[in-house]
Amino acid sequence: MDVAVASDLTEEIRRGVDDAAPRITEVRLTEEIRRGVDDAAPRITEVRLTAFKSFRDEVLPLGPLTILTGLNGAGKSNALDAIEVLAGLASGASLSFVLRETRGGAEGSAPHGTSRIELGCTVELDGAGYRWDLTIDVAGEPRVARESLTAATGISAVRAALVGVFHLDPIPARMRQFVPAHQVRLRRDADNLSATMASLSEQHPGEFNGLVALADRLQGGRVPGIDFERTTLDDVMFTLRERSAVGADTGSTPAREVSDGLLRVLAVGCAVGATRDHLDLPAPPHPGVVSARPLLVVEEVENGLHPSQAGYVLDLVRDAATQQTKSILLTTHSSALLDDATGALNDDILVCYRAPATGYSHIARLPELEGYLDAMISGPIGRNVASGRLTGPISEEIDRHGLDDLFGIDR
Numbered sequence: 001m002d003v004a005v006a007s008d009l010t011e012e013i014r015r016g017v018d019d020a021a022p023r024i025t026e027v028r029l030t031e032e033i034r035r036g037v038d039d040a041a042p043r044i045t046e047v048r049l050t051a052f053k054s055f056r057d058e059v060l061p062l063g064p065l066t067i068l069t070g071l072n073g074a075g076k077s078n079a080l081d082a083i084e085v086l087a088g089l090a091s092g093a094s095l096s097f098v099l100r101e102t103r104g105g106a107e108g109s110a111p112h113g114t115s116r117i118e119l120g121c122t123v124e125l126d127g128a129g130y131r132w133d134l135t136i137d138v139a140g141e142p143r144v145a146r147e148s149l150t151a152a153t154g155i156s157a158v159r160a161a162l163v164g165v166f167h168l169d170p171i172p173a174r175m176r177q178f179v180p181a182h183q184v185r186l187r188r189d190a191d192n193l194s195a196t197m198a199s200l201s202e203q204h205p206g207e208f209n210g211l212v213a214l215a216d217r218l219q220g221g222r223v224p225g226i227d228f229e230r231t232t233l234d235d236v237m238f239t240l241r242e243r244s245a246v247g248a249d250t251g252s253t254p255a256r257e258v259s260d261g262l263l264r265v266l267a268v269g270c271a272v273g274a275t276r277d278h279l280d281l282p283a284p285p286h287p288g289v290v291s292a293r294p295l296l297v298v299e300e301v302e303n304g305l306h307p308s309q310a311g312y313v314l315d316l317v318r319d320a321a322t323q324q325t326k327s328i329l330l331t332t333h334s335s336a337l338l339d340d341a342t343g344a345l346n347d348d349i350l351v352c353y354r355a356p357a358t359g360y361s362h363i364a365r366l367p368e369l370e371g372y373l374d375a376m377i378s379g380p381i382g383r384n385v386a387s388g389r390l391t392g393p394i395s396e397e398i399d400r401h402g403l404d405d406l407f408g409i410d411r
Helices: 009-015 031-035 076-090 095-100 105-109 152-162 193-203 205-218 260-273 307-322 335-340 343-348 372-378 381-386 401-407
Strands: 043-052 055-061 065-070 116-125 128-137 143-149 165-168 225-230 235-243 249-254 295-298 327-332 349-354 361-365
Touching (some): 043 076, 043 152, 055 076, 065 307, 065 335, 065 343, 076 095, 076 116, 076 152, 076 295, 116 152, 128 152, 193 225, 193 235, 193 260, 205 225, 205 260, 205 307, 260 295, 260 307, 307 327, 335 381, 343 349, 372 381
Parallel strands (some): 065 327, 065 349, 295 327
Antiparallel strands (some): 043 055, 043 116, 116 128, 128 143, 225 235, 349 361
């Protein structure tokens, strides 16, 4: 049961305080968590969008891999903004700063006609769940009006998970320059991609070889390796070693000449394969708390890719998600990528849509959409989405009419 607490809880989460006065005693932190055992890594399992922008009483579930799709204006970016607000507060930034940096500002973050935001998340650690919820008044100077946490001992876990959010937004124009080789922690705009890749090549050759394989696959088998140019000041830039269709060496292409699409995909591949130490994330709240499982967020992951290559990125993130070292949240409009999300991945696809009657945004798992089975019988997911099907609204119960037709069953 959640219990309202004083508004200084947000401050304690920002600081990662572990010895705050107990407010609820129903959930008890295990001895393993207190000792900071390596296999106990906090992770965000859901974000509650109770009253935020276009959302009312909605939940965004997060698994090892989550693919969020939907029409333009459905609310996908609003859901990501909510994650950014929670992560910003946990990082130690002030409430007014976090909301000012959010698209639409403080007042634009409250649902139309209201002056109050309600957000929350659940963080799981070693089988225990910790819920943090807060209500923010945005009339005038923003202030926390109410908040709750299911256990005071969960403060550090919640903060660790939220500061582990890494929203990657690669900007190719910034990725074409030499960069100091010591700047190895990939920044959110990936401007230091060359330095991160150079470090991976030395410290994590397996992950680096995966990047080489990705570049080779995207370039039609013409990239057998990735090298690095260095200046006397120890600045670095990656270069693609290239070959012809018959295997002859054709020289190299430096990062400054690489296409926007390939630069962007290499940045995604680097973030997916990198360890936490190679992502520009804050340190744990204090030495007694283990690092959280990072949540990697990438919007429109297919940008710059030919439709025939979208599946390469999906293969990359799917493999990374199975390793359970980070959670991955993608948004996409790509019908080609959705076509490749077959089998169990159907359950990882969330559809964001607007309810016609209210205009509010909602989120549903793909198999819960009305007409899902009929649509899947008629063709792959991407083709259905491109035709305007499987975009909402949700059905009260799963439609089984399509299977009845398939098997000749009369009801």
